Amino acid sequence: MSPANPHKRALKTGMINGLRPSRLKINKDSHLIQKPVPVPVPAPKQQQHKQGPVIIIYTNSPKIIHTQARDFMALVQK
Numbered sequence: 001m002s003p004a005n006p007h008k009r010a011l012k013t014g015m016i017n018g019l020r021p022s023r024l025k026i027n028k029d030s031h032l033i034q035k036p037v038p039v040p041v042p043a044p045k046q047q048q049h050k051q052g053p054v055i056i057i058y059t060n061s062p063k064i065i066h067t068q069a070r071d072f073m074a075l076v077q078k
Helices: 006-013 028-032 069-076
Strands: none
16 A cells, blocks of 8 residues: 555545544433323314315316226226
8 A cells, every 4th residue: 555645545444534523412401302292172062063064076077987896996096
């Protein structure tokens, strides 16, 4: 090995040139982070859903396809 190019030698051996960087520090409070406990919500006595039935609006008219039951899965997975 030639001492003329020490950088190439360091790359081959996996060594770090110069001083090592300082270790990363973790704040002591970081270990205390936990998922917050959900607050139970009291269930209402009556359902407040006063919505009407679901209305489906088609942009294109649906196509009616006649098929046998055994061919249904292959048809809908196209």
